[in-house]
């Protein structure tokens with residue numbers, strides 16, 4: 001349904017969400033689990049949940065997302081899901097032979113109160129987990145948090161289950177990339193490589209969800225962090241966690257479990273946040289920044305300078321997840337754009353505080369909200385129109401109804417490709433964001449120009 005009937009008047013709604021700006025916890029847990037090599041994510045609940053989680057990821061990545069389910073029926077709803085999970089573990093290891101199963105719960109299994117560690121203990125005692133294979137779990141009730149929380153919980157589970165200190169600090173840095181695309185993970189690894197810093201990245205979905213077409217189906221693609229790497233993360237000299245909400249819990253758990261000190265940074269989107277990331281990595285590893293990185297930074301700055309006239313004081317409305325929105329807002333403010341409506345569906349007090357600080361010098365009122373929905377976002381746009389919308393695919397309805405240029409940013413993107421292959425993080429990703437912004441704004445100028453003002457050179 002298109003949204004043209006959204007009322008302009010904003011009335012307070014306490015118990016009604018219209019067009020949520022979020023998805024559910026298990027989707028994030030499933031995405032994180034796919035970032036472990038040889039892992040089959042397992043949804044402990046009914047088939048409907050699992051179908052939704054898989055199909056959302058499949059539609060976003062245009063790749064077959066492999067996962068399993070406990071297939072709850074009425075019996076499991078009444079008596080609990082233990083026998084389903086035990087049977088599932090047995091079947092999965094026998095038929096599909098993954099190295100590891102990553103179990104996440106669902107609303108139903110959480111409401112029943114299934115004790116997953118106890119069930120996994122029984123699976124071990126009953127010899128349902130073969131030698132050298134693993135089963136891990138994360139609790140992901142969807143009536144608390146969102147897909148970001150699910151991602152954070154499963155990433156923390158990787159630390160809880162595997163990271164071990166060998167008593168030494170090895171010359172290696174852990175990077176927890178946050179909820180970013182496989183292409184972004186590639187870009188972050190590229191920066192570390194250019195700095196000459198050995199890293200362990202977890203989770204790592206590069207070559208899992210953006211692999212090449214080989215004509216051959218791989219149940220377990222070649223990418224992903226290995227179990228050995230996850231174990232070794234406990235002996236790294238430090239951790240850089242990108243995105244406090246998605247990566248912070250795992251970094252803190254690693255610090256308290258293995259005494260690996262961590263720095264929790266914003267996602268490296270835009271110039272300033274990327275500077276902070278490069279600087280933190282440089283200092284932690286004790287290396288110098290090579291010319292290749294400085295050149296990319298200079299190229300990004302050059303685009304900003306050249307195209308300033310098209311960016312200056314353009315009003316933008318942003319909707320998405322807290323971690324990427326904090327960095328994106330900072331980037332837009334730094335290039336003299338005016339993000340004036342910024343909303344996330346995930347509740348996060350830090351989000352409102354940070355966005356307020358970042359936007360305090362904007363010469364315009366700024367709407368900020370966390371834990372709210374796209375209807376409110378649309379109402380803000382109706383009341384104070386903008387030049388550009390940025391958000392996931394669902395924003396296309398608002399863009400069409402209000403006739404505003406729109407850039408797809410965030411999760412899920414169900415109707416375009418590119419996000420799996422071209423980064424939005426670090427300096428190169430900043431160039432891509434700028435290219436998209438300028439293309440959207442300049443296409444609109446071309447569309448709306450009179451014949452006399454229709455310029456060949458802009």
Ligand code: SF4
Pocket residue numbers: 024025026045048049050052105106107108142143
């Ligand atoms: S029931 Fe809960 S876990 Fe299942 S799809 Fe709905 S929100 Fe997600």
